Amino acid sequence: MNKELFRTCPESGLQFHKPAELLMRSNAVLAVVILLVGGITALLVTLTRWPAVHLLPADRFYQVLTLHGVNMLIFWIITFEMAVLYFCSSTLLRCRLATPRIAWLGFALMLIGIVVNNAAVLNGDASVMMTSYVPMPANPNFYLGLILFAVGALLGCFVFLGTLVIAKEEKTYEGSIPLVTFGALTACIIAVFTIASGAVILIPTYLWSIGYINNIDAAMYRLVWWALGHSSQQINVAAHVAVWYAIAAIVFGARPLSEKVSRTAFFLYIAFLQIASAHHLLVDPGLSSEWKIFNTSYAMYLAVLASMVHGLTVPGSIEVAQRAKGFTNGLFQWLRKAPWGNPVFSGMFISLIGFGFIGGISGVVMGTEQINIIIHNTIYVPGHFHATVVIGTTLAFMSLTYFLIPVLFRKQVMLPGLAKIQPYLFGIGMMVFTMAMMGAGTLGVQRRHWDMAFTDAMIGFDYPASAYTFMGIVGISGVAAILGGASYILVTVLSVFFGKPVGSESSYGFTTSTLTRAEPIIVPDGGHAAAGKWGFAAPGTFLLAIFFLLVFVLYYAVNWKYLASVWPMS
Amino acid sequence: MSAIQPPAEAVWWKQPLDRVEGTWIAIALVWSLFMFIMMPLWHIYGKQNLSNEAYRTTPQAYMAKAQAMVNQYTVRTETAANLPVVRPPPGSDVYLVGRLWQWWPLLELEQGQSYRLHISSMDWQHGFSLQPVNINAQILPGYEMVLTITPDTPADQTIICNEYCGLGHHNMTGKIYIVEGS
Known part of the structure; x- marks a missing residue:
């Protein structure tokens, strides 16, 4: 091992391979630049869907919405995930990164892909939304950009896998890979499947757009496209759950309740990933109910089970760590005494709550074959996935950034006061935003729709006043969340480019217990349970989980009741 | 060892489950199965189903x-x-x-x-x-x-x-x- 190629972070004890470090920084910076584009478009979309403002003309709105979708759902998240993959392999395994040149080639392809795709949309002839459903045509460069980006990301996945092989070969760690790296591996495996599915559908679509193939079946497109479109969100889930575990470890020195359970839950994501992503096709013609029911649940919803497990074990591990530090009063002292002023923690915890309570529950409910009839393509759907992808993934990545600024970029976090409130502004803003969208969706307000008043339509329709109220709340809370997102970008850019270097004695700006120097958690004889109540290691977390289940059951029942009120259909 | 370090025990898969995990997994699995069964049940007893035609x-x-x-x-x-x-x-x-x-x-x-x-x-x-x-x-x-x-x-x-x-x-x-x- 060439020692000169490594540096050890004096505060965290993490060891960075310099070529990997530069790649992580570049991917993270590119990701934040895309987030800025996504954020500007988010503001324009929000201000247009806010009925009292209705900012953009229709053509501009659909164009900007397309930009917002591709940049946020694909480019921002996957680019940041590349940084996470390199961190979880090279840094956590204290190993050199495999083939940095290939990783740079991947980075270049991703960057070119982003530019080509965005240019096509900005050109005005690719306002086809992220899904680009055939046979609505787009400028061929729209698909070409996506393909280039996907190839670049695939190279990044291979570099990650190669690094795991090198680490094993060179014995840079003992035993098994850390849980967080295991989570990243899960994300990587799903990413390879996702990108392969993307190739299967986007390459023919590209050929169709240049006139080489004359027909692409709309139903086939949807089936295969969603193996890209949904699985890519499964990458996010695996990645942000890994980030949750990482933050629990970083802030609290928490260790998993049991490696077995957490790893099995990650494995369930791979095994029960909705391969055909059937829940997007529940009201499509040409597919049988048997196919829909089986493929939306695999008879037992084991991917949902996996998320419910992580939802318990992540806060559970924090509770155990806090109890071991002496916060043992009552059921929730461990949570009250958590560092709520540290955005690394507060962002992660809001991400967990928002993902579970809002994104998770709504996702399962609307993914029920019959309930989908009252939800499909209403604005309820973006309500759901903003809770999973924005509160879940984006906020988790934001909180990780506050840790990476000192550790990876060697800079102090600037504007710490703003950084402190940022997760609350963004997270709570998004929570209100997503729930208001779901409320409007339940009243039949449509997604991807410029004018809920139908001003120019030959046959109009009047939504109830409450739908307008909900959309007004969507507008206000959306702007609040965008301010939260802007705060993140401001803090990150100022810190990274203009921040004071972290000196040997300086701090993160936030109290974050260090990794190697964290007090080892002493588990009393008799295992975890001795520290908890009722024979449970984490009784407070269990109570929260039961509360979650009650909300879930209630909301599930309410939706069946609502479904029962619509016209009989068979 | 924390989640960003290799597991402390080499044979981590033999570590027994804590009761809190076991109980929650059992509850969550029952709920998952119930949610699956609701879909076929609604085809039998419910009135709002899309045809497969x-x-x-x-x-x-x-x-x-x-x-x-x-x-x-x-x-x-x-x-x-x-x-x-x-x-x-x-x-x-x-x-x-x-x-x-x-x-x-x-x-x-x-x-x-x-x-x-x-x-x-x-x-x-x-x-x-x-x-x-x-x-x-x-x-x-x-x-x-x-x-x-x-x-x-x-x-x-x-x-x-x-x-x-x-x-x-x-x-x-x-x-x-x-x-x-x-």
């Missing part, structure tokens, strides 16, 4: 059937574009056309009667969204979806397109009038 078609073939229905059952025309309002007999096959950017023709159905509603697209993908009752379905070109519906509420319904279909998407609407049986 769908056919491959072409825009021309489908349009011919819709045109025949319009020719036979049009009762009046409406709007500046003289859109036909069609009142097919209860129980019959009703053909609804989705195209850029209208739902054609307008329909008049009797409350409490069942109809076999066929829907297909002539061009791009569209979304059939019936409001305010709130029934939504995906409509694809080349596929003819058949749905047996029984309007059991008196309110007239507007059909809105809820799959983005280009610049006129937000103007793509249609109508189903609900009338009392004669």
Whole structure:
């Protein structure tokens, strides 16, 4: 091992391979630049869907919405995930990164892909939304950009896998890979499947757009496209759950309740990933109910089970760590005494709550074959996935950034006061935003729709006043969340480019217990349970989980009741 | 060891489960199974299920059937574009056309009667969204979806397109009038 190629972070004890470090920084910076584009478009979309403002003309709105979708759902998240993959392999395994040149080639392809795709949309002839459903045509460069980006990301996945092989070969760690790296591996495996599915559908679509193939079946497109479109969100889930575990470890020195359970839950994501992503096709013609029911649940919803497990074990591990530090009063002292002023923690915890309570529950409910009839393509759907992808993934990545600024970029976090409130502004803003969208969706307000008043339509329709109220709340809370997102970008850019270097004695700006120097958690004889109540290691977390289940059951029942009120259909 | 370090014990898979995990996994698994079973159960006991009936078609073939229905059952025309309002007999096959950017023709159905509603697209993908009752379905070109519906509420319904279909998407609407049986 060439020692000169490594540096050890004096505060965290993490060891960075310099070529990997530069790649992580570049991917993270590119990701934040895309987030800025996504954020500007988010503001324009929000201000247009806010009925009292209705900012953009229709053509501009659909164009900007397309930009917002591709940049946020694909480019921002996957680019940041590349940084996470390199961190979880090279840094956590204290190993050199495999083939940095290939990783740079991947980075270049991703960057070119982003530019080509965005240019096509900005050109005005690719306002086809992220899904680009055939046979609505787009400028061929729209698909070409996506393909280039996907190839670049695939190279990044291979570099990650190669690094795991090198680490094993060179014995840079003992035993098994850390849980967080295991989570990243899960994300990587799903990413390879996702990108392969993307190739299967986007390459023919590209050929169709240049006139080489004359027909692409709309139903086939949807089936295969969603193996890209949904699985890519499964990458996010695996990645942000890994980030949750990482933050629990970083802030609290928490260790998993049991490696077995957490790893099995990650494995369930791979095994029960909705391969055909059937829940997007529940009201499509040409597919049988048997196919829909089986493929939306695999008879037992084991991917949902996996998320419910992580939802318990992540806060559970924090509770155990806090109890071991002496916060043992009552059921929730461990949570009250958590560092709520540290955005690394507060962002992660809001991400967990928002993902579970809002994104998770709504996702399962609307993914029920019959309930989908009252939800499909209403604005309820973006309500759901903003809770999973924005509160879940984006906020988790934001909180990780506050840790990476000192550790990876060697800079102090600037504007710490703003950084402190940022997760609350963004997270709570998004929570209100997503729930208001779901409320409007339940009243039949449509997604991807410029004018809920139908001003120019030959046959109009009047939504109830409450739908307008909900959309007004969507507008206000959306702007609040965008301010939260802007705060993140401001803090990150100022810190990274203009921040004071972290000196040997300086701090993160936030109290974050260090990794190697964290007090080892002493588990009393008799295992975890001795520290908890009722024979449970984490009784407070269990109570929260039961509360979650009650909300879930209630909301599930309410939706069946609502479904029962619509016209009989068979 | 924390989650960002290798597991402390080499044989971590033999570490026993804590009771909190075991209990939660059992509860969550039961709930997951219940949610699965609800879907087949609703096919047996529930009244709101999409049929599995769908056919491959072409825009021309489908349009011919819709045109025949319009020719036979049009009762009046409406709007500046003289859109036909069609009142097919209860129980019959009703053909609804989705195209850029209208739902054609307008329909008049009797409350409490069942109809076999066929829907297909002539061009791009569209979304059939019936409001305010709130029934939504995906409509694809080349596929003819058949749905047996029984309007059991008196309110007239507007059909809105809820799959983005280009610049006129937000103007793509249609109508189903609900009338009392004669």
